[in-house]
Amino acid sequence: MRKDTPIPSEVVDKYAEQMGLEDVGKASIREIKRLVDLVEAETGERYVRMEMGIPGLPPSDIGVNAEKAALDKGIAALYPDIDGIPGLKKEISRFVKLFVGVDVDPRGCIPTVGSMQGSFATFMTVTRMDKNKDTILFLDPGFPVHKQQCRVQGTKFDSFDVYNYRGEKLREKLESHLARGNVAALLYSNPNNPSWICFTETELKIIGELATKYSVVVIEDLAYFAMDFRQDLSKPGQPPYQPSVANYTDNYVLLISSSKAFSYAGQRIGMMVISDALFEKKAKDLRPYYGMEQFGRAMVFGTMYALSSGTAHSPQYALEAMLKAVNDGEYDFVDVVKEYGEKAKIMKKLFTDNGFKIVYDKDEDKPLADGFYFTISYPGFSGAELIEALVYYGISAISLAITGSERLEGLRACVSLVSRDQFPDLEYRVKKFHEHHG
Numbered sequence: 411m412r413k414d415t416p417i418p419s420e421v422v423d424k425y426a427e428q429m430g431l432e433d434v435g436k437a438s439i440r441e442i443k444r445l446v447d448l449v450e451a452e453t454g455e456r457y458v459r460m461e462m463g464i465p466g467l468p469p470s471d472i473g474v475n476a477e478k479a480a481l482d483k484g485i486a487a488l489y490p491d492i493d494g495i496p497g498l499k500k501e502i503s504r505f506v507k508l509f510v511g512v513d514v515d516p517r518g519c520i521p522t523v524g525s526m527q528g529s530f531a532t533f534m535t536v537t538r539m540d541k542n543k544d545t546i547l548f549l550d551p552g553f554p555v556h557k558q559q560c561r562v563q564g565t566k567f568d569s570f571d572v573y574n575y576r577g578e579k580l581r582e583k584l585e586s587h588l589a590r591g592n593v594a595a596l597l598y599s600n601p602n603n604p605s606w607i608c609f610t611e612t613e614l615k616i617i618g619e620l621a622t623k624y625s626v627v628v629i630e631d632l633a634y635f636a637m638d639f640r641q642d643l644s645k646p647g648q649p650p651y652q653p654s655v656a657n658y659t660d661n662y663v664l665l666i667s668s669s670k671a672f673s674y675a676g677q678r679i680g681m682m683v684i685s686d687a688l689f690e691k692k693a694k695d696l697r698p699y700y701g702m703e704q705f706g707r708a709m710v711f712g713t714m715y716a717l718s719s720g721t722a723h724s725p726q727y728a729l730e731a732m733l734k735a736v737n738d739g740e741y742d743f744v745d746v747v748k749e750y751g752e753k754a755k756i757m758k759k760l761f762t763d764n765g766f767k768i769v770y771d772k773d774e775d776k777p778l779a780d781g782f783y784f785t786i787s788y789p790g791f792s793g794a795e796l797i798e799a800l801v802y803y804g805i806s807a808i809s810l811a812i813t814g815s816e817r818l819e820g821l822r823a824c825v826s827l828v829s830r831d832q833f834p835d836l837e838y839r840v841k842k843f844h845e846h847h848g
Protein backbone atom coordinates (compact mmCIF):
# COMPACT_ATOMS: atom_id res chain seq x y z
CA MET A 411 0.00 0.00 0.00
CA ARG A 412 1.26 3.50 -0.84
CA LYS A 413 2.43 5.70 2.00
CA ASP A 414 1.96 9.09 0.37
CA THR A 415 -1.83 9.18 0.00
CA PRO A 416 -3.70 12.25 1.30
CA ILE A 417 -5.24 10.10 4.07
CA PRO A 418 -2.71 7.92 5.94
CA SER A 419 -3.29 4.40 4.62
CA GLU A 420 -2.59 2.76 7.97
CA VAL A 421 -5.56 4.57 9.54
CA VAL A 422 -7.93 3.47 6.75
CA ASP A 423 -6.61 -0.10 6.95
CA LYS A 424 -6.92 -0.20 10.73
CA TYR A 425 -10.60 0.76 10.72
CA ALA A 426 -11.44 -1.39 7.71
CA GLU A 427 -10.00 -4.33 9.57
CA GLN A 428 -11.74 -3.43 12.83
CA MET A 429 -15.06 -3.26 10.98
CA GLY A 430 -14.41 -6.63 9.38
CA LEU A 431 -14.48 -5.12 5.88
CA GLU A 432 -12.56 -7.51 3.69
CA ASP A 433 -13.42 -5.59 0.57
CA VAL A 434 -14.07 -1.87 1.08
CA GLY A 435 -15.21 -1.52 -2.53
CA LYS A 436 -18.11 -3.86 -1.90
CA ALA A 437 -19.22 -2.29 1.37
CA SER A 438 -22.75 -0.87 1.64
CA ILE A 439 -23.43 2.88 1.64
CA ARG A 440 -23.85 2.82 5.42
CA GLU A 441 -20.61 0.86 5.97
CA ILE A 442 -18.66 3.35 3.86
CA LYS A 443 -20.23 6.14 5.85
CA ARG A 444 -19.15 4.49 9.13
CA LEU A 445 -15.59 3.88 7.91
CA VAL A 446 -15.26 7.48 6.74
CA ASP A 447 -16.69 8.78 10.05
CA LEU A 448 -14.04 6.81 11.97
CA VAL A 449 -11.14 7.88 9.75
CA GLU A 450 -12.27 11.52 9.85
CA ALA A 451 -12.49 11.43 13.65
CA GLU A 452 -8.95 10.09 14.04
CA THR A 453 -7.16 12.09 11.36
CA GLY A 454 -9.14 15.32 11.55
CA GLU A 455 -9.14 15.27 7.72
CA ARG A 456 -12.53 16.15 6.21
CA TYR A 457 -13.60 13.78 3.42
CA VAL A 458 -15.25 14.91 0.22
CA ARG A 459 -18.42 12.98 1.00
CA MET A 460 -20.35 12.02 -2.05
CA GLU A 461 -21.89 8.75 -0.87
CA MET A 462 -25.26 9.76 0.56
CA GLY A 463 -28.08 11.42 -1.37
CA ILE A 464 -29.38 13.78 1.27
CA PRO A 465 -30.34 17.43 0.81
CA GLY A 466 -27.58 19.83 1.73
CA LEU A 467 -29.73 22.97 2.02
CA PRO A 468 -31.85 24.36 4.87
CA PRO A 469 -35.63 23.73 4.71
CA SER A 470 -37.85 26.56 3.55
CA ASP A 471 -39.10 28.88 6.33
CA ILE A 472 -42.52 28.94 4.76
CA GLY A 473 -42.94 25.25 5.51
CA VAL A 474 -41.44 25.34 8.99
CA ASN A 475 -43.55 28.33 10.07
CA ALA A 476 -46.79 26.86 8.72
CA GLU A 477 -46.09 23.63 10.52
CA LYS A 478 -45.41 25.41 13.82
CA ALA A 479 -48.59 27.46 13.51
CA ALA A 480 -50.63 24.31 12.80
CA LEU A 481 -49.17 22.58 15.85
CA ASP A 482 -49.94 25.62 18.02
CA LYS A 483 -53.56 25.30 16.93
CA GLY A 484 -53.67 21.78 18.33
CA ILE A 485 -53.85 19.70 15.15
CA ALA A 486 -51.49 17.09 16.66
CA ALA A 487 -54.46 15.65 18.55
CA LEU A 488 -56.51 15.03 15.42
CA TYR A 489 -56.38 12.29 12.79
CA PRO A 490 -55.98 13.82 9.35
CA ASP A 491 -58.08 12.38 6.49
CA ILE A 492 -56.38 9.33 4.99
CA ASP A 493 -56.09 10.98 1.61
CA GLY A 494 -54.89 14.33 2.92
CA ILE A 495 -56.20 17.68 4.14
CA PRO A 496 -58.38 19.42 1.54
CA GLY A 497 -56.20 22.54 1.23
CA LEU A 498 -53.12 20.46 0.44
CA LYS A 499 -54.95 18.30 -2.10
CA LYS A 500 -56.02 21.45 -3.90
CA GLU A 501 -52.47 22.89 -3.94
CA ILE A 502 -50.99 19.61 -5.23
CA SER A 503 -53.53 19.62 -8.06
CA ARG A 504 -52.66 23.27 -8.84
CA PHE A 505 -48.94 22.46 -8.72
CA VAL A 506 -49.32 19.64 -11.23
CA LYS A 507 -51.35 21.91 -13.52
CA LEU A 508 -48.91 24.84 -13.25
CA PHE A 509 -45.61 22.90 -13.40
CA VAL A 510 -46.39 19.73 -15.36
CA GLY A 511 -49.20 21.20 -17.43
CA VAL A 512 -51.73 18.42 -16.76
CA ASP A 513 -55.13 18.33 -15.08
CA VAL A 514 -55.59 16.00 -12.13
CA ASP A 515 -58.58 16.21 -9.79
CA PRO A 516 -57.58 16.98 -6.15
CA ARG A 517 -59.21 13.66 -5.23
CA GLY A 518 -56.24 11.78 -6.77
CA CYS A 519 -53.63 14.08 -5.18
CA ILE A 520 -52.62 12.27 -2.02
CA PRO A 521 -49.88 13.13 0.48
CA THR A 522 -47.74 10.17 1.50
CA VAL A 523 -45.11 9.49 4.17
CA GLY A 524 -42.28 10.45 1.85
CA SER A 525 -42.34 9.45 -1.76
CA MET A 526 -41.18 6.05 -0.47
CA GLN A 527 -44.62 5.31 0.92
CA GLY A 528 -46.15 6.34 -2.40
CA SER A 529 -44.10 3.76 -4.28
CA PHE A 530 -44.70 1.05 -1.65
CA ALA A 531 -48.46 1.62 -1.78
CA THR A 532 -48.50 1.78 -5.57
CA PHE A 533 -46.53 -1.48 -6.02
CA MET A 534 -48.93 -3.16 -3.63
CA THR A 535 -52.12 -1.93 -5.27
CA VAL A 536 -51.20 -2.18 -8.97
CA THR A 537 -50.00 -5.78 -8.68
CA ARG A 538 -53.46 -6.76 -7.43
CA MET A 539 -55.47 -5.29 -10.29
CA ASP A 540 -55.00 -8.23 -12.64
CA LYS A 541 -53.88 -11.60 -11.37
CA ASN A 542 -51.82 -12.16 -14.51
CA LYS A 543 -49.88 -8.94 -13.98
CA ASP A 544 -47.78 -9.39 -10.90
CA THR A 545 -44.44 -7.80 -11.84
CA ILE A 546 -42.91 -4.32 -11.56
CA LEU A 547 -40.49 -3.38 -14.33
CA PHE A 548 -37.69 -0.97 -13.41
CA LEU A 549 -36.05 1.15 -16.06
CA ASP A 550 -32.58 1.11 -14.50
CA PRO A 551 -30.26 2.43 -13.21
CA GLY A 552 -32.41 3.15 -10.20
CA PHE A 553 -32.85 3.73 -6.53
CA PRO A 554 -32.07 0.41 -4.77
CA VAL A 555 -34.70 0.92 -2.05
CA HIS A 556 -37.51 0.51 -4.60
CA LYS A 557 -36.35 -3.04 -5.26
CA GLN A 558 -36.05 -3.58 -1.53
CA GLN A 559 -39.70 -2.52 -1.23
CA CYS A 560 -40.67 -5.18 -3.76
CA ARG A 561 -38.63 -7.79 -1.92
CA VAL A 562 -40.17 -7.08 1.48
CA GLN A 563 -43.70 -7.15 0.10
CA GLY A 564 -43.06 -10.24 -2.01
CA THR A 565 -43.65 -8.44 -5.32
CA LYS A 566 -41.83 -9.78 -8.38
CA PHE A 567 -39.70 -7.38 -10.36
CA ASP A 568 -37.70 -7.22 -13.52
CA SER A 569 -35.34 -4.55 -14.88
CA PHE A 570 -33.04 -3.46 -17.64
CA ASP A 571 -30.39 -0.74 -17.91
CA VAL A 572 -31.56 1.90 -20.40
CA TYR A 573 -27.98 2.93 -21.22
CA ASN A 574 -27.96 1.09 -24.56
CA TYR A 575 -31.60 1.81 -25.38
CA ARG A 576 -31.88 5.55 -25.63
CA GLY A 577 -34.16 7.29 -28.12
CA GLU A 578 -36.12 5.15 -30.62
CA LYS A 579 -34.16 2.07 -29.48
CA LEU A 580 -36.16 2.12 -26.26
CA ARG A 581 -39.33 1.06 -28.09
CA GLU A 582 -38.28 -2.41 -29.09
CA LYS A 583 -36.57 -3.18 -25.81
CA LEU A 584 -39.46 -1.94 -23.68
CA GLU A 585 -42.03 -3.68 -25.85
CA SER A 586 -40.14 -6.97 -25.52
CA HIS A 587 -40.70 -6.76 -21.75
CA LEU A 588 -44.28 -5.47 -21.80
CA ALA A 589 -45.41 -7.99 -24.43
CA ARG A 590 -44.80 -10.78 -21.93
CA GLY A 591 -48.07 -9.66 -20.34
CA ASN A 592 -46.95 -9.95 -16.71
CA VAL A 593 -45.99 -6.32 -16.05
CA ALA A 594 -48.41 -4.40 -13.84
CA ALA A 595 -46.39 -1.19 -13.69
CA LEU A 596 -43.06 0.24 -14.67
CA LEU A 597 -41.02 2.75 -12.70
CA TYR A 598 -38.23 5.16 -13.52
CA SER A 599 -36.95 8.33 -11.92
CA ASN A 600 -36.60 11.46 -14.04
CA PRO A 601 -34.11 13.13 -13.62
CA ASN A 602 -32.58 9.79 -12.79
CA ASN A 603 -30.98 8.75 -9.53
CA PRO A 604 -28.11 7.69 -9.88
CA SER A 605 -27.12 8.66 -13.43
CA TRP A 606 -28.89 12.04 -13.86
CA ILE A 607 -30.06 11.06 -17.34
CA CYS A 608 -33.34 12.72 -18.26
CA PHE A 609 -35.69 11.01 -20.69
CA THR A 610 -36.35 12.99 -23.85
CA GLU A 611 -39.85 13.70 -25.16
CA THR A 612 -39.28 10.92 -27.73
CA GLU A 613 -38.61 8.44 -24.94
CA LEU A 614 -41.48 9.61 -22.74
CA LYS A 615 -43.81 9.28 -25.72
CA ILE A 616 -42.64 5.72 -26.34
CA ILE A 617 -43.16 4.84 -22.68
CA GLY A 618 -46.62 6.42 -22.66
CA GLU A 619 -47.77 4.76 -25.89
CA LEU A 620 -46.60 1.32 -24.84
CA ALA A 621 -48.11 1.73 -21.36
CA THR A 622 -51.48 2.44 -22.95
CA LYS A 623 -51.11 -0.40 -25.46
CA TYR A 624 -50.27 -3.01 -22.79
CA SER A 625 -52.36 -1.48 -20.00
CA VAL A 626 -49.35 -0.96 -17.76
CA VAL A 627 -49.33 1.77 -15.09
CA VAL A 628 -46.39 4.16 -15.36
CA ILE A 629 -44.98 5.17 -11.97
CA GLU A 630 -43.02 8.31 -12.72
CA ASP A 631 -40.73 9.16 -9.83
CA LEU A 632 -40.12 12.91 -9.88
CA ALA A 633 -37.93 13.01 -6.76
CA TYR A 634 -35.78 15.68 -8.46
CA PHE A 635 -38.68 17.71 -9.83
CA ALA A 636 -37.69 20.58 -12.16
CA MET A 637 -33.98 19.95 -11.56
CA ASP A 638 -33.00 19.52 -15.19
CA PHE A 639 -31.43 22.96 -15.16
CA ARG A 640 -30.84 22.99 -18.92
CA GLN A 641 -34.35 24.44 -19.14
CA ASP A 642 -36.07 26.97 -16.90
CA LEU A 643 -38.90 24.95 -15.38
CA SER A 644 -39.49 27.43 -12.57
CA LYS A 645 -42.31 29.61 -13.89
CA PRO A 646 -45.83 28.59 -12.80
CA GLY A 647 -48.21 28.17 -15.71
CA GLN A 648 -45.56 28.94 -18.30
CA PRO A 649 -43.89 26.37 -20.54
CA PRO A 650 -41.49 24.66 -20.57
CA TYR A 651 -42.98 22.31 -17.99
CA GLN A 652 -41.41 19.40 -16.16
CA PRO A 653 -41.32 16.73 -18.89
CA SER A 654 -43.72 13.92 -18.02
CA VAL A 655 -45.29 10.75 -19.34
CA ALA A 656 -48.60 12.30 -18.27
CA ASN A 657 -48.61 14.00 -21.68
CA TYR A 658 -48.60 10.62 -23.46
CA THR A 659 -50.78 8.26 -21.43
CA ASP A 660 -53.59 8.57 -18.91
CA ASN A 661 -52.42 5.47 -17.03
CA TYR A 662 -50.00 7.00 -14.54
CA VAL A 663 -49.05 7.72 -10.96
CA LEU A 664 -46.62 10.60 -10.37
CA LEU A 665 -44.53 10.52 -7.22
CA ILE A 666 -43.28 13.95 -6.25
CA SER A 667 -40.95 14.08 -3.27
CA SER A 668 -40.60 17.20 -1.16
CA SER A 669 -37.27 15.96 0.22
CA LYS A 670 -35.02 17.52 -2.40
CA ALA A 671 -37.22 20.17 -4.08
CA PHE A 672 -38.13 21.73 -0.71
CA SER A 673 -35.27 20.29 1.39
CA TYR A 674 -37.98 18.72 3.55
CA ALA A 675 -36.64 15.17 3.83
CA GLY A 676 -36.91 15.01 7.62
CA GLN A 677 -40.67 15.45 7.72
CA ARG A 678 -41.24 12.49 5.39
CA ILE A 679 -43.88 14.02 3.17
CA GLY A 680 -44.32 13.39 -0.52
CA MET A 681 -47.12 13.47 -3.09
CA MET A 682 -48.78 10.67 -4.98
CA VAL A 683 -50.73 11.93 -7.98
CA ILE A 684 -53.08 9.41 -9.58
CA SER A 685 -54.44 10.29 -13.01
CA ASP A 686 -58.21 10.74 -13.17
CA ALA A 687 -58.54 7.77 -15.54
CA LEU A 688 -56.57 5.42 -13.30
CA PHE A 689 -58.37 6.63 -10.18
CA GLU A 690 -61.70 5.72 -11.76
CA LYS A 691 -60.51 2.45 -13.27
CA LYS A 692 -62.31 -0.67 -12.06
CA ALA A 693 -60.43 -3.94 -11.73
CA LYS A 694 -62.30 -6.97 -10.48
CA ASP A 695 -59.20 -8.71 -9.13
CA LEU A 696 -58.93 -5.92 -6.51
CA ARG A 697 -62.11 -7.17 -4.82
CA PRO A 698 -60.68 -10.04 -2.74
CA TYR A 699 -58.12 -7.67 -1.19
CA TYR A 700 -60.16 -4.52 -0.87
CA GLY A 701 -63.84 -5.42 -1.11
CA MET A 702 -64.12 -2.90 -3.96
CA GLU A 703 -63.04 -2.58 -7.56
CA GLN A 704 -62.19 1.08 -8.10
CA PHE A 705 -58.43 1.68 -8.11
CA GLY A 706 -58.45 5.10 -6.40
CA ARG A 707 -60.73 4.00 -3.57
CA ALA A 708 -58.76 0.78 -3.10
CA MET A 709 -55.59 2.84 -2.85
CA VAL A 710 -56.99 5.25 -0.24
CA PHE A 711 -59.37 3.13 1.83
CA GLY A 712 -57.48 -0.13 1.37
CA THR A 713 -53.73 0.31 1.00
CA MET A 714 -53.10 3.74 2.57
CA TYR A 715 -55.53 3.05 5.40
CA ALA A 716 -53.76 -0.20 6.19
CA LEU A 717 -50.24 1.24 5.92
CA SER A 718 -50.37 4.38 8.06
CA SER A 719 -53.92 5.76 7.90
CA GLY A 720 -52.61 8.86 6.20
CA THR A 721 -49.67 11.19 6.59
CA ALA A 722 -48.64 13.14 9.72
CA HIS A 723 -50.83 16.21 10.13
CA SER A 724 -48.38 19.10 10.60
CA PRO A 725 -46.12 18.42 7.57
CA GLN A 726 -49.26 18.55 5.43
CA TYR A 727 -49.71 22.18 6.50
CA ALA A 728 -46.05 22.83 5.70
CA LEU A 729 -46.37 21.38 2.22
CA GLU A 730 -49.64 23.17 1.58
CA ALA A 731 -48.03 26.52 2.46
CA MET A 732 -44.89 25.86 0.37
CA LEU A 733 -46.91 24.76 -2.64
CA LYS A 734 -49.27 27.70 -2.33
CA ALA A 735 -46.33 30.12 -2.32
CA VAL A 736 -44.81 28.34 -5.32
CA ASN A 737 -48.11 28.15 -7.21
CA ASP A 738 -48.81 31.84 -6.56
CA GLY A 739 -45.37 32.72 -7.96
CA GLU A 740 -44.15 34.01 -4.58
CA TYR A 741 -41.45 31.40 -3.92
CA ASP A 742 -39.02 30.13 -6.57
CA PHE A 743 -38.01 26.69 -5.32
CA VAL A 744 -35.95 25.97 -8.45
CA ASP A 745 -33.73 28.96 -7.84
CA VAL A 746 -32.88 27.58 -4.38
CA VAL A 747 -31.84 24.12 -5.61
CA LYS A 748 -29.92 25.41 -8.65
CA GLU A 749 -26.88 25.43 -6.38
CA TYR A 750 -26.67 21.63 -6.86
CA GLY A 751 -26.27 22.04 -10.62
CA GLU A 752 -23.68 24.78 -10.26
CA LYS A 753 -21.58 22.67 -7.91
CA ALA A 754 -21.90 19.61 -10.16
CA LYS A 755 -20.53 21.53 -13.12
CA ILE A 756 -17.37 22.50 -11.22
CA MET A 757 -16.91 19.08 -9.61
CA LYS A 758 -17.36 17.17 -12.88
CA LYS A 759 -14.65 19.31 -14.43
CA LEU A 760 -12.25 18.63 -11.55
CA PHE A 761 -12.67 14.92 -12.20
CA THR A 762 -12.57 14.99 -16.00
CA ASP A 763 -9.49 17.26 -15.99
CA ASN A 764 -7.73 14.53 -14.05
CA GLY A 765 -8.29 11.42 -16.10
CA PHE A 766 -11.80 10.48 -14.93
CA LYS A 767 -14.67 9.83 -17.36
CA ILE A 768 -18.36 10.61 -16.97
CA VAL A 769 -20.13 7.24 -17.38
CA TYR A 770 -23.68 8.31 -18.29
CA ASP A 771 -22.89 11.39 -20.34
CA LYS A 772 -25.70 12.02 -22.86
CA ASP A 773 -29.46 12.28 -23.30
CA GLU A 774 -29.64 11.03 -26.90
CA ASP A 775 -27.43 13.66 -28.59
CA LYS A 776 -27.48 16.27 -25.80
CA PRO A 777 -24.85 16.53 -23.06
CA LEU A 778 -26.26 15.55 -19.69
CA ALA A 779 -27.59 18.18 -17.30
CA ASP A 780 -25.63 19.12 -14.19
CA GLY A 781 -27.55 18.27 -11.05
CA PHE A 782 -27.71 16.33 -7.82
CA TYR A 783 -25.68 13.32 -9.01
CA PHE A 784 -23.10 12.46 -11.64
CA THR A 785 -21.32 9.24 -12.52
CA ILE A 786 -17.56 8.71 -12.85
CA SER A 787 -15.07 6.04 -13.77
CA TYR A 788 -11.28 5.84 -14.06
CA PRO A 789 -9.59 3.76 -16.75
CA GLY A 790 -8.45 0.34 -15.57
CA PHE A 791 -10.54 0.33 -12.37
CA SER A 792 -13.75 -1.52 -11.60
CA GLY A 793 -16.26 0.45 -9.55
CA ALA A 794 -15.40 -1.54 -6.42
CA GLU A 795 -11.66 -0.99 -6.91
CA LEU A 796 -12.20 2.70 -7.48
CA ILE A 797 -14.24 3.19 -4.30
CA GLU A 798 -11.59 1.39 -2.31
CA ALA A 799 -8.76 3.40 -3.87
CA LEU A 800 -10.50 6.76 -3.42
CA VAL A 801 -11.03 6.20 0.31
CA TYR A 802 -7.24 6.72 0.72
CA TYR A 803 -7.58 10.03 -1.11
CA GLY A 804 -10.31 11.38 1.16
CA ILE A 805 -13.14 10.89 -1.33
CA SER A 806 -16.21 8.69 -0.81
CA ALA A 807 -18.90 7.61 -3.29
CA ILE A 808 -21.01 4.51 -4.05
CA SER A 809 -20.76 1.89 -6.75
CA LEU A 810 -23.23 1.86 -9.65
CA ALA A 811 -23.33 -1.92 -9.29
CA ILE A 812 -26.03 -1.65 -6.61
CA THR A 813 -28.29 0.45 -8.86
CA GLY A 814 -28.98 -2.08 -11.59
CA SER A 815 -26.46 -0.40 -13.88
CA GLU A 816 -24.51 -2.58 -16.27
CA ARG A 817 -21.65 -0.08 -16.10
CA LEU A 818 -19.76 -1.86 -13.36
CA GLU A 819 -16.80 0.47 -13.71
CA GLY A 820 -18.87 3.42 -12.54
CA LEU A 821 -19.46 5.28 -9.30
CA ARG A 822 -22.25 7.63 -8.34
CA ALA A 823 -21.15 10.93 -6.86
CA CYS A 824 -23.66 13.10 -5.01
CA VAL A 825 -22.89 16.81 -4.82
CA SER A 826 -25.23 17.86 -2.02
CA LEU A 827 -22.97 17.45 1.01
CA VAL A 828 -19.81 18.80 -0.59
CA SER A 829 -19.34 22.45 0.27
CA ARG A 830 -17.62 24.88 -2.04
CA ASP A 831 -14.81 25.45 0.45
CA GLN A 832 -13.84 21.80 -0.13
CA PHE A 833 -13.21 22.26 -3.86
CA PRO A 834 -9.46 23.04 -3.38
CA ASP A 835 -9.12 19.83 -1.33
CA LEU A 836 -11.04 17.87 -3.95
CA GLU A 837 -8.81 19.23 -6.69
CA TYR A 838 -5.63 18.36 -4.77
CA ARG A 839 -6.89 14.86 -4.03
CA VAL A 840 -8.02 13.94 -7.56
CA LYS A 841 -4.77 15.37 -8.95
CA LYS A 842 -2.79 13.18 -6.53
CA PHE A 843 -4.90 10.19 -7.48
CA HIS A 844 -4.23 10.80 -11.18
CA GLU A 845 -0.54 11.31 -10.50
CA HIS A 846 -0.37 7.95 -8.69
CA HIS A 847 -2.50 5.98 -11.14
CA GLY A 848 -2.32 7.78 -14.50
Ligand SMILES: Cc1ncc(COP(=O)(O)O)c(C=O)c1O
Nearest residue numbers: 524525526599603633667669680
Ligand atom coordinates in the same frame (compact mmCIF):
# COMPACT_ATOMS: atom_id res chain seq x y z
C1 LIG B 1 -35.19 8.42 -7.07
C2 LIG B 1 -35.69 8.61 -5.68
N1 LIG B 1 -36.95 8.28 -5.38
C3 LIG B 1 -37.44 8.45 -4.15
C4 LIG B 1 -36.67 8.96 -3.13
C5 LIG B 1 -37.24 9.07 -1.76
O1 LIG B 1 -37.94 10.24 -1.54
P1 LIG B 1 -38.62 10.57 -0.17
O2 LIG B 1 -37.60 11.17 0.73
O3 LIG B 1 -39.70 11.55 -0.53
O4 LIG B 1 -39.21 9.32 0.41
C6 LIG B 1 -35.35 9.33 -3.39
C7 LIG B 1 -34.51 9.86 -2.32
O5 LIG B 1 -33.29 9.89 -2.37
C8 LIG B 1 -34.86 9.14 -4.70
O6 LIG B 1 -33.59 9.45 -5.01
